Amino acid sequence: MKYGIIEDYTETKPLLVRRKDLKGHTLTMVNVIVDSNDTRQHLDDRLQLHQDSITKMSYMAVKICFEMLNATERLVFTHTWGYRDKQGNWQGIIDHLIKNEADLGTLTIFTQERMEVIDYIAMVGSTSVRFVFREPPLSYVSNIFALPFSSSVWLACFVCVLGCAVFLYITSKWEASLGSHPLQLDGSWADVLILIIGAVLQQGCTLEPRRAAGRCVTLLLFVALTILYAAYSANIVVLLRAPSSSVRSLTDLLNSPLKFGASDFEYNRYFFKKLNEPIRKAIYDKKIAPKGQKPNFYSMNEGIEKVRKGLFAFHMELNPGYRLIQETYQEDEKCDLVEIDYINEMDPWLPGQKNSPFKDLFKINFIKIRESGLQACIHHRLHVPKPKCSGTVSTFSSVGITDMYPGMLATLYGMLLAPAVLLLEIAYKRL
Known part of the structure; x- marks a missing residue:
């Protein structure tokens, strides 16, 4: 009023x-x-x-x-x-x-x-609904035996070894002209090559220089390669358990060695079939539901456990998934979690x-x-945020066959090459 x-x-x-x-x-x-x-x-x-x-x-x-x-x-x-x-x-x-x-x-x-x-x-x-996975070990996506040194260091190592080989060949020729000894290099490239390979692999050789000039070159070669070997070995130990940061997009995910799965909810089945963009469609057709196979839909507990074991990407709702991860994962298992958006929703x-x-x-x-x-x-x-890594936990992890695959492959090639070289030597001797 x-x-x-x-x-x-x-x-x-x-x-x-x-x-x-x-x-x-x-x-x-x-x-x-x-x-x-x-x-x-x-x-x-x-x-x-x-x-x-x-x-x-x-x-x-x-x-x-x-x-x-x-x-x-x-x-x-x-x-x-x-x-x-x-x-x-x-x-x-x-x-x-x-x-x-x-x-x-x-x-x-x-x-x-x-x-x-x-x-x-x-x-x-x-x-949010996203793919969650643990970063795969570096050895699964790269050859860790080629990673410790940059290309310039590898080139410097090659030049060093080649230079020592040339000097050893010159000194061995000179020593052979002065006299012979059962354990002396005879001045051939074959003996020099055997000595160089032994030095690179931190092994010895029955034939070696007998004079001061040749021994100085050999000493410098072994010292240089020992220092390089120590640095190389230390880097290999670190890289064996280092995670890879190469999977950061849907394209990387599709081309990665990871297996795929999704939580068994209706919205997953709907959006996987609804999105027809080439990369997303390929992920569903090739990884989630390959033709002729049972689609990879799992319960939340089963999917989270597969993520914990590694090399598995699970498409899930983050809130309940992260809560389960907080309750069941060890601290070190929370450090390398990665999420990638598939639906790209608001x-x-x-x-x-x-x-x-x-x-x-x-x-x-x-x-x-x-x-x-x-x-x-x-x-x-x-709301449960992405689990944080404490950064203070150190755990022991064993090295598997996959980690040593390049080394084992080199051994296999050597075993296959040895009989071929033997046959060539026999043929050369007879002819």
Whole structure:
């Protein structure tokens, strides 16, 4: 009342400002349950946090919104977010919203088809679905026996060895002209080559120079190669267990030696088949669901265990996956986790009925919830960040056949080459 006159607020204040109390009107939320039916009893407590985390995050924010509007909540449960079937009919959350059986739903990823039949109200939480894997050992993607030295160092080593070989050949020729000895180099390139190979491999040779000039060259050769050998060996020890940083994109992932799998949820099966970009399609067709084989879909526990063992990329929702990793991995196993986005999606939003009369009311109250810090509080309670590596744990790890593959391959080549050289020597002697 102003100066004895009753002011009409219907003309000065919008409807949304005046309609703050719904007088106990029933509002319905549809919740997706995919992990366990026990989630129905633990939607807003801190029990069984590893189950249906995104559903709990959504419900906690919606519950506060309903209380702010003085509305009576009604909960409906479904097993899927909502996709079209072959007949064009919707399922899950989207079906409930289209039929006006619910006002809000669990956080849902944006798709063009959904935007045509529902409205997205607000972002009240965040989650991501990505490939997670442990960086493969460097020996699986590179020849670690060629990595310790740069190309310039390798070139310097070659020049050093070649120079010593030339000087040894000259001194051995000179010594042979002065006299002979059973253990003396006879001035041939073959004997010099045997001595050089022995020095490079840190081995000795029965034939060696007898004069000071030749011995000085031999001493310098062995000292130089011993220093290089020590540096080379130290680098090899480090590289044997060093992780590789070569897998950082979907293309790298496709061409890597890693095996693939995905969590056994409907959204994974939907988006893997929906995305037709060449790299993504190749990942699904060649790695996830090869033709003629059973698709590689696993439970969260099974997939996380495969990631822990290494050389396995698992496509999963990060929130429950990282919580399980925090609970089951050793500290050193958390240090080399890598994630790569496959779907390339935005943060999910709460879905609501198309052109609902409560749409603007919901939006205003969810903004208030976010600005007051309640949304951040809910997020911190349920969100699990990427596990951090303490950096203080050192563990023993054995070396496998794969790590020594180049060395074993060189041995195999030597074994195959030896009989061929023997036959050539026999043929040369007879001819």
